[in-house]
Amino acid sequence: MLRSRPCTPDAWPSRLFSRSRRARFSRECRRVSSLVKNSGNPGLLVVTTSRGIALIREHEPQGGATPMLQDRHRSGNPHVWLDPENAKIMMRHITEAFITLDPDHASEYRRNQADYLLQLDQLQRELVERLRHLADRRIVVYHPAWPYFARRFGFRIVGEIVTQAGAEPSARHLQALISRIREDRLRVIVSEPQMNQKIPEALARETGARVVVLTPLPGGVAGTETYLDMLRYNVLQLAQALEAA
Structure with missing residues (x-):
């Protein structure tokens, strides 16, 4: 059984974003959307870094x-x-x-x-x-x-x-x-x-x-x-x- 999952963020949104008025966050997993929604940071820039990559489907x-x-x-x-x-x-x-x-x-x-x-x-x-x-x-x-x-x-x-x-x-x-x-x-x-x-x-x-x-x-x-x-x-x-x- 997995002890942790690499695509599962382990930090609360407040820990991630409270120290910065504007933050960059790279989104590679669908679970990140909940962090973005609950970040409380209107200046958050979400970067979909996989854009342009040919995915293995x-x-x-x-x-x-x-x-x-x-x-x-x-x-x-x-x-x-x-x-x-x-x-x-x-x-x-x-x-x-x-x-x-x-x-x-x-x-x-x-x-x-x-x-x-x-x-x-x-x-x-x-x-x-x-x-x-x-x-x-x-x-x-x-x-x-x-x-x-x-x-x-x-x-x-x-x-x-x-x-x-x-x-x-x-x-x-x-x-x-x-x-x-x-x-x-x-x-x-x-x-x-x-x-x-x-x-x-x-x-x-x-x-x-x-x-x-x-x-x-x-x-x-x-x-x-x-x-x-x-x-x-x-x-x-x-x-x-x-x-x-």
Whole structure:
């Protein structure tokens, strides 16, 4: 069972907005609308940072997905930032929002954006080079947080542990997943720090696969406090796990 949900804000609106007359807030989850409505801040600027991003609207892992899972992402999988190309689009929206609120410093915001995009481009090149000789990139994931990341870096998601929002996977599903992992000789199961690790660890014991914990959010594990650190960590940890398994 999830201990926390990345798309669920944990702070009350008063904590978020009471210290600022005008605030910027990036909306990526539908739940944010309640925060916006109850913020009490008439100057709140809401930035839909996913605007212009091609959303993945169908998620059909070969491990077998229920209709509920497919319904959950019918409006588009929300984990867009895990593709660095999408993160660039999001950053441009955020930069323009800051400029709208603080036009006197527009040149500084744009200069900082350009510097950051150069860093991101360099990191992408390094990570692509790191993966160049990795042949088998098939993975099983805990839940569908990773399709944008997988598509960008050439990983292939072939199964999921969670097939129904808010519920533990059934014994039948887990047994089918175990059979799939064994038959296809899948080597890596991707978990996340906020998840119950007992299930992926049990699957690993049954199949000989290796569990690797990746984080969909900066700061999820030590050494991932920035977006660049998170991206580097996720790619390198997954590459090392696939090579060692």
